[in-house]
Amino acid sequence: MATETQVINCLTKDEEAYFSFLYASTFPGVARFVSRHQGTFQDAKDIFQDALVIFYEKTKEGSGPVRVSAASYIFGIAKHLWIKKYNRSCAEIPLDEFEASITIPEDYHQTVASDKLLHFLTAAGEKCLALLQAFYYSRISVRQIMSLFGYRNEHTASVQKFKCLEKIRDKIKSKSLHYEDFTE
Amino acid sequence: MRTSLNRISETEQYLTGRLRVADALQFRAKLLVNPSQRTDVAAQQKVYELVRFFGRKKLRSELEEIHYKIFSDPEALQLRREMEELFSK
Numbered sequence: 643m644a645t646e647t648q649v650i651n652c653l654t655k656d657e658e659a660y661f662s663f664l665y666a667s668t669f670p671g672v673a674r675f676v677s678r679h680q681g682t683f684q685d686a687k688d689i690f691q692d693a694l695v696i697f698y699e700k701t702k703e704g705s706g707p708v709r710v711s712a713a714s715y716i717f718g719i720a721k722h723l724w725i726k727k728y729n730r731s732c733a734e735i736p737l738d739e740f741e742a743s744i745t746i747p748e749d750y751h752q753t754v755a756s757d758k759l760l761h762f763l764t765a766a767g768e769k770c771l772a773l774l775q776a777f778y779y780s781r782i783s784v785r786q787i788m789s790l791f792g793y794r795n796e797h798t799a800s801v802q803k804f805k806c807l808e809k810i811r812d813k814i815k816s817k818s819l820h821y822e823d824f825t826e
Numbered sequence: 827m828r829t830s831l832n833r834i835s836e837t838e839q840y841l842t843g844r845l846r847v848a849d850a851l852q853f854r855a856k857l858l859v860n861p862s863q864r865t866d867v868a869a870q871q872k873v874y875e876l877v878r879f880f881g882r883k884k885l886r887s888e889l890e891e892i893h894y895k896i897f898s899d900p901e902a903l904q905l906r907r908e909m910e911e912l913f914s915k
Contacts, residue, residue, distance in 0.1 A: 649884070651884070651888060652881060652884050652885040652888055653885070653888050658888070658892070661889070661892060662892050662895070662896065665889070665892050665893065665896055666896050666905075669893075669896075670905065670908065670909075673909060673912055673913075674912060677912040677913055682913060683909060683912075683913045686913075687893065691886055691889045691890070691893070694889055695882055695885050695886060695889070698885060749875065749878070750882075771877070771880060774873070774877045775877055775880065775881050775884065778874060778877050778878075778881075779877055779878060779880075779881030779882075779884075779885075780881070800827075801827055801831065804827065804831040804834045804835055805831065807834050807838075807870065807873055808830060808831060808834050810873045810876070811834070811866065811869045811870045811872075811873050812869075814869040814872050814873065815865060815866070815869045
């Protein structure tokens with residue numbers, strides 16, 4: 643059961659095992675690609691982990707790989723990120739039809755003034771953040787959320803979710819923060 | 827659920843395109859004439875962005891742990907050697 647100090651992981655135990663497998667099997671290929679394009683090991687690690695995050699989000703949204711393997715999908719995302727990061731053209735880094743169709747979330751690389759935000763969310767309560775992450779980011783099932791957070795039924799979980807949303811929303815309003823306050 | 831929470835729920839449906847067309851149009855019309863409701867919607871949108879931002883940060887830290895586990899595994903000697911070779915130039 644989640645307490646004020648407990649953090650809910652994004653990856654379930656099964657997902658952790660799967661992502662570990664994906665990491666070990668797919669990272670070398672991405673590393674070779676990055677190395678061929680004059681990147682460093684750190685570049686490879688960053689790009690690869692970003693690709694995995696996007697892969698995670700797309701899978702949760704239901705737009706995970708259908709006709710290609712997870713590895714191909716992740717590699718395609720990594721290529722896109724590399725192109726975007728270093729402003730390379732598609733002539734330098736050819737993409738096949740599938741790779742060309744991959745989209746990167748627009749807000750992925752937005753830098754955020756995290757100190758301000760951290761303060762916000764700490765004020766709202768870590769439990770609220772954990773609950774909203776479980777619902778919206780990790781898309782954990784309501785049943786699991788009920789058991790993790792100790793709610794008696796779906797309705798209670800739902801009400802708590804909206805209460806948390808309202809709480810943080812009101813904090814944002816009360817500080818009259820604008821978009822600019824969140825970016826560096 | 828109290829009215830304010832129902833509004834949050836409706837706003838969420840609007841923002842995620844799950845309101846029926848007629849309801850969505852009505853919602854948007856209300857926004858046009860109600861600046862405080864516009865502020866509410868914008869602020870709620872911000873909350874989802876914040877959750878995404880922190881979700882990504884949390885996930886990155888979990889992936890970092892996986893990276894560390896893989897690379898510090900004694901069985902990963904060949905992998906480490908390959909990486910050293912790739913990036914040593």
